[in-house]
Amino acid sequence: MAEPAKDFETLDVNMDYEEEEAKQDIQSSSSSDSDSDEDAAADEQQLQTLEKELAENPSNYDAHAQYIKSLRKFGDIEKMRKAREDMNALFPLTPSMWSEWAKDEASLTTGSEAYDATVKLYERGVNEYLSVSLWCDYLKYVEEHDPAVQDFSPEGLSKMRNLYERALTAAGLHVTEGKKIWEAYKELENNLISTHHEENAERQEEQERRIRSLYQRQLSIPHADSESTLVAYTNWESLQQQQKTSNSAELEAIPSVVASAYKKAMEIYKARVYHEEQISKQDMSETERLKNYMTYLKFEQSSGDPSRVQILYERAVTDFPLSNDLWLDYTCYLEQTLKVPKIVIGAYSRATRNCPWIGKLWVQYLLSLERSHALELELATVYEQSLLCSFSSFEEYLELFLTRIDGLRRRFSLSGSAEDSLGFSVIRDTFQRAADYLSPNLKNTNGLLHMYAYWARLEWELGKDLVAARGVWESLLKIRKEEWLSHLSEFPSVSISKYVYILFLHSGSMLESWEGYVKMEIETGHIDAARSIYKRCYSKRFMGTGSEDICHSWLRFEREFGTLDDYDHAVKKVTPRLEELQLYKQQQEARLVAESVPRGDDNPAKKPSQKRKTGIRQTDGQPTPKRQKGAAENPVQATGTETEKAVVSTDSQNTLDQQTKSSSNKELYKDQCTAFLSNLHLQASYPISLVPALYDLYTVKDEHLHSFFDDVGGVSAIRVLKDKYTGKSRGLAYVDFTNAEYLSKAVAKNKKLLLGKKVSIVRSNPQRNKNKESSEKNTREPGDNKTRTAATESTGTLEDPKISTEHSKESDAPLAASAAAVDSKQGDRRELKGKNTFAVPRNLARPLGWTKPVTKKEEENDEVPKSNDEFRKMLLKK
Numbered sequence: 001m002a003e004p005a006k007d008f009e010t011l012d013v014n015m016d017y018e019e020e021e022a023k024q025d026i027q028s029s030s031s032s033d034s035d036s037d038e039d040a041a042a043d044e045q046q047l048q049t050l051e052k053e054l055a056e057n058p059s060n061y062d063a064h065a066q067y068i069k070s071l072r073k074f075g076d077i078e079k080m081r082k083a084r085e086d087m088n089a090l091f092p093l094t095p096s097m098w099s100e101w102a103k104d105e106a107s108l109t110t111g112s113e114a115y116d117a118t119v120k121l122y123e124r125g126v127n128e129y130l131s132v133s134l135w136c137d138y139l140k141y142v143e144e145h146d147p148a149v150q151d152f153s154p155e156g157l158s159k160m161r162n163l164y165e166r167a168l169t170a171a172g173l174h175v176t177e178g179k180k181i182w183e184a185y186k187e188l189e190n191n192l193i194s195t196h197h198e199e200n201a202e203r204q205e206e207q208e209r210r211i212r213s214l215y216q217r218q219l220s221i222p223h224a225d226s227e228s229t230l231v232a233y234t235n236w237e238s239l240q241q242q243q244k245t246s247n248s249a250e251l252e253a254i255p256s257v258v259a260s261a262y263k264k265a266m267e268i269y270k271a272r273v274y275h276e277e278q279i280s281k282q283d284m285s286e287t288e289r290l291k292n293y294m295t296y297l298k299f300e301q302s303s304g305d306p307s308r309v310q311i312l313y314e315r316a317v318t319d320f321p322l323s324n325d326l327w328l329d330y331t332c333y334l335e336q337t338l339k340v341p342k343i344v345i346g347a348y349s350r351a352t353r354n355c356p357w358i359g360k361l362w363v364q365y366l367l368s369l370e371r372s373h374a375l376e377l378e379l380a381t382v383y384e385q386s387l388l389c390s391f392s393s394f395e396e397y398l399e400l401f402l403t404r405i406d407g408l409r410r411r412f413s414l415s416g417s418a419e420d421s422l423g424f425s426v427i428r429d430t431f432q433r434a435a436d437y438l439s440p441n442l443k444n445t446n447g448l449l450h451m452y453a454y455w456a457r458l459e460w461e462l463g464k465d466l467v468a469a470r471g472v473w474e475s476l477l478k479i480r481k482e483e484w485l486s487h488l489s490e491f492p493s494v495s496i497s498k499y500v501y502i503l504f505l506h507s508g509s510m511l512e513s514w515e516g517y518v519k520m521e522i523e524t525g526h527i528d529a530a531r532s533i534y535k536r537c538y539s540k541r542f543m544g545t546g547s548e549d550i551c552h553s554w555l556r557f558e559r560e561f562g563t564l565d566d567y568d569h570a571v572k573k574v575t576p577r578l579e580e581l582q583l584y585k586q587q588q589e590a591r592l593v594a595e596s597v598p599r600g601d602d603n604p605a606k607k608p609s610q611k612r613k614t615g616i617r618q619t620d621g622q623p624t625p626k627r628q629k630g631a632a633e634n635p636v637q638a639t640g641t642e643t644e645k646a647v648v649s650t651d652s653q654n655t656l657d658q659q660t661k662s663s664s665n666k667e668l669y670k671d672q673c674t675a676f677l678s679n680l681h682l683q684a685s686y687p688i689s690l691v692p693a694l695y696d697l698y699t700v701k702d703e704h705l706h707s708f709f710d711d712v713g714g715v716s717a718i719r720v721l722k723d724k725y726t727g728k729s730r731g732l733a734y735v736d737f738t739n740a741e742y743l744s745k746a747v748a749k750n751k752k753l754l755l756g757k758k759v760s761i762v763r764s765n766p767q768r769n770k771n772k773e774s775s776e777k778n779t780r781e782p783g784d785n786k787t788r789t790a791a792t793e794s795t796g797t798l799e800d801p802k803i804s805t806e807h808s809k810e811s812d813a814p815l816a817a818s819a820a821a822v823d824s825k826q827g828d829r830r831e832l833k834g835k836n837t838f839a840v841p842r843n844l845a846r847p848l849g850w851t852k853p854v855t856k857k858e859e860e861n862d863e864v865p866k867s868n869d870e871f872r873k874m875l876l877k878k
Contacts, residue, residue: 043070043073043074046066046070047067047070047071047074050063050066050067050070051067054067054086058086058090059090061087061091064083064086064087064090064091065087065097067083068080068083068084068087068097071083072104075108077104077105077108077109080104081105084097084101088124091353092128092129092321092350092353092354093125093128094129095125095129095131095133095134095318098121098122098124098125098126098128098134099125099133099134099137101121101125102118102121102122102125102137102138102141103137105117105118105121106118106141106145115145115146118141118145119141119142122134122137122138122141123138125138126138126170127346128350128353129314129317129318129321130170130171130174130311130314130315130318131171131318132171132174132177132178132180132181133177133180135167135170135171135181136180136181136184138163138167139163139164139167139181139184140184142159142160142163143160143188146159146160152192157192160188164181164184164185164188167181167185168181168182168185171311172221173221173307173308173311174311174315175222175223175224175269175272175276176223176224176276176280178221178223179218179223179224179225179229182214182218182223182229185214186211186214186215186218189207189210189211189214190211192207193207193208193211208240211236212237215229215232215233215236216233216255216258216261219233219258219261219262219265220258220261220262220264220265221265222265222266222268222269222272223265223269224269224276226262226265226266226269230262233254234254237254272296272299272300275292275295275296275299278292278295278296279292279293279296279315279319286320289319289320290316290320290323290326293312293315293316293319293320293326294326296312297309297312297313297316297329300312301333306337306338309333309337310334310338310343313326313329313330313333316330317330317350317354321354322354322355323355324355324357324358324361327347327351327354327355327358327361328351328358328360328361330347330351331344331347331348331351331361331364334347335364335368341368341371341372344368344372345365345368345369345372345374348361348364348365348368349365351365352365352385352386356389357389357390357391357392358391359386359389359391359393359396359397359399359400360396360399362382362386362389362400363399363400363403365382365386366379366382366383366386366400366403366404366407367403367407369382370407370410376411379407383400383404386400387400394438394441394442395442395447397434397437397438398434398438398442398447398448398451401430401433401434401437401438401451402434402451402454404430405427405430405431405434405454405458408426408427408430409427409458409462412424412427412462413462424458424462424463427458427462427463428459428463428468431451431455431458434451435451435452435455435475438451439479443479443480444480446512446753448476449476449512449513449516452472452473452475452476452513452516453516453520455472456469456470456472456473456516456520457469457520459472460520460524466524466526469520469524470529473513473516473517473520476513477510477513477514477517480510480513481510510540510542511542511543511546511549511550514533514537514540514550515550515553517533518530518533518534518553518557521533522557522561527561527562530557530561531557531558531562531566534550534553534554534557534570535573537550538550538551538554538573538574538577539577543756544681544756544757546756547577547581548578548581551574551577551578551581552574554570554573554574555567555570555571555574557570558570592726592728673736673737673738673739673740673742673743674734674735674736674737674743674763674764675734675735675737675743675746675747675761675762675763675764676732676733676734676761676762676763676764677705677732677733677734677735677759677760677761678731678732678759678760679731679757679758679759679760680700680720680729680731680732680733680754680757680759681700681731681754681755681756681757700720700729700731700733700754700755701720701729702718702720704754704755705718705720705733705735705754706718708749708752708754708759709735709746709749712737712742712745712746712749713742713745714737714738714739714741714742714743715735715736715737715738715742716736716737716738717735717736718733718734718735718736719733719734719735719736720732720733721733721734734764743763746761747761747762747763749761750762
């Protein structure tokens with residue numbers, strides 16, 4: 001009886017323990033219920049917050065993803081479905097999102113409708129990104145839930161095989177993951193061979209051929225684990241033939257063709273192992289991984305296999321869907337290499353969904369649709385979608401409008417089928433829409449001018465409406481005039497530099513508008529209308545030489561098209577205008593000359609502390625100037641001309657010394673990667689009477705050149721050349737670039753407008769001048785140095801010839817201007833010294849071969865001035 005008592009005691013202990021454990025479970029359950037209630041309230045609050053945020057900003061990608069994640073906790077299939085559709089309408093979904101959506105749809109709904117809906121979701125998912133795992137989920141779902149496939153009916157098997165072939169085409173070449181689809185395909189066929197085991201031998205042999213073909217196809221493709229596939233194939237063949245083979249005879253057990261294909265595939269794989277490792281590293285930045293992808297793509301393109309290149313691009317855009325450069329590169333490759341319209345259009349569709357802010361992708365998308373002869377409805381749909389996107393510049397919108405107009409023009413000109421036939425009203429409406437949107441944002445730009453010129457030409461050529469064409473030009477002139485007046489109303493509240501900038505933009509753009517208007521009238525044969533336009537615009541003020549150009553253009557027009565009376569009338573109108581412009585030009589030049597003359601206090605020759613330089617020595621035999629009648633007795637009170645000569649001579653020597661000093665300290669530029677710019681704008685071209693303070697204020701500066709080369713990039717330094725006396729721009733500049741690629745792009749902008757003037761841009765080549773100097777030095781005759789030395793000694797000058805030449809080139813102009821301001825008659829004249837006869841008339845100079853020695857007396861007589869009595873005796877003797 002003792003044992004049962006022990007058992008009951010043990011049972012009581014166990015019952016007490018179980019009761020205590022049950023109490024703890026109840027307490028923990030109530031605690032967990034309380035926690036779950038708090039979590040549910042927090043989730044509900046988060047859900048409401050996300051709904052409000054999406055209502056305010058539907059383009060918030062992260063908010064969409066969080067909202068779907070929150071809805072999954074509640075299990076509301078209808079809300080989840082709508083939330084996912086809303087998100088996919090704006091953004092492409094990731095493969096994991098598609099897989100999750102399809103599994104939710106399959107688990108929460110049943111029946112044939114649920115199967116069809118799930119299959120559609122898988123189809124949408126595999127078409128957005130390349131994903132081997134998503135393809136495997138898709139294949140497995142169809143294989144398990146399609147009744148026809150489960151029954152092994154011929155229709156079901158054909159459907160399943162077609163789906164597997166699609167999967168192999170899309171991802172079978174994937175180096176690291178493509179093997180998964182091959183293995184699933186072989187597993188399906190192996191299951192079928194076991195099913196047909198008891199059927200006739202013919203069907204079984206056919207199934208064996210299918211499996212053998214799959215093995216051989218897989219072995220010919222480079223995969224990461226091809227060795228195991230080879231072993232599996234050998235074992236399968238041995239099993240079919242009921243014989244075993246050793247490992248050393250593996251390649252002998254399979255056909256030689258298959259062995260050769262396998263070896264080639266392994267060589268291809270080994271050449272790509274390094275690149276596969278680089279793109280699969282997880283410890284590097286996204287930028288580095290993308291760079292490795294681009295390197296891999298260049299390597300793959302060099303192999304010349306478009307299918308392998310395409311699948312690598314698909315892998316890249318799956319990992320980097322927001323890289324617009326990658327999408328542009330991919331679509332360009334498809335257009336140039338594969339040229340399959342369906343594939344190209346599909347790539348552009350996905351590219352614009354991933355990077356909708358890139359206008360170039362939309363432009364290329366429209367062109368690709370047109371090349372594939374898409375219907376007008378599809379083209380219009382894509383065009384309208386593109387206009388809903390936000391681009392970085394209005395030039396992208398302009399390019400998009402023009403691309404659409406180009407396509408409409410081509411379709412209208414072809415006049416194909418009834419479906420494609422278009423009325424010109426569609427083109428006109430597109431132009432008007434573009435003008436309404438772009439005119440306020442592209443004021444005074446060449447792009448807007450070209451669009452209006454294009455519009456006017458199509459109105460005349462396709463629309464056959466000259467009145468409408470003229471209306472286009474008139475509207476452009478009106479827009480620019482109103483814009484100009486609106487800026488003028490701000491003056492003088494705006495800064496002076498802004499006012500000048502407005503003036504330049506307005507005058508330059510207006511000139512081109514008038515010229516385009518005239519050109520259209522001439523091309524359409526309406527000469528009187530063109531003449532009336534000239535009468536309206538010849539008196540207007542334009543930038544640079546535009547005012548003179550429009551006057552001369554009118555005269556040429558009357559020569560070619562007008563009568564004599566028309567020509568005389570034009571001359572009568574234009575001549576006063578040209579005289580006015582010429583006078584204004586002379587005033588500008590005179591002002592520049594006056595500003596170049598040093599002031600009295602700044603003239604170094606007049607400063608008491610400034611000593612005369614001794615670099616130039618006068619000859620002893622230099623004739624003394626003859627005293628003029630009425631001249632002052634004191635030599636210091638000489639004529640003003642002679643005094644100014646001395647000042648100029650002193651200034652010249654001072655300038656030479658300063659240049660010699662500065663040249664030693666001057667920074668040397670090698671100009672290895674430099675552009676040389678000329679014809680830069682020097683001064684504003686508007687009358688002084690209009691705004692006197694603005695005269696020559698607006699010149700090309702460093703900031704203008706930086707802005708001019710913004711689209712090129714790579715600018716490292718800018719040197720605007722200035723006059724050393726006045727400090728004004730010489731219209732020349734050097735722009736240094738970081739490499740030759742940027743320099744080439746900069747040179748390509750040659751003859752482009754900068755502040756209304758066509759700038760000349762060439763590559764700086766200082767070596768060319770060095771080679772030229774070296775060539776001249778090598779070809780110089782031996783006697784040249786002696787001749788130059790003798791000539792120098794005869795003039796009594798100790799100047800270095802090289803320095804003298806450089807001085808004359810660099811300082812003659814300002815010195816001449818200074819002398820001209822003092823005495824216009826003696827402005828730039830230089831006195832001859834010694835026996836130089838290059839400026840003496842030939843009948844007075846000694847001819848070549850003169851050997852008669854010249855006596856000292858004759859030489860003195862030649863140098864001493866003759867008196868009036870001596871001249872009289874000479875004449876009487878004759």
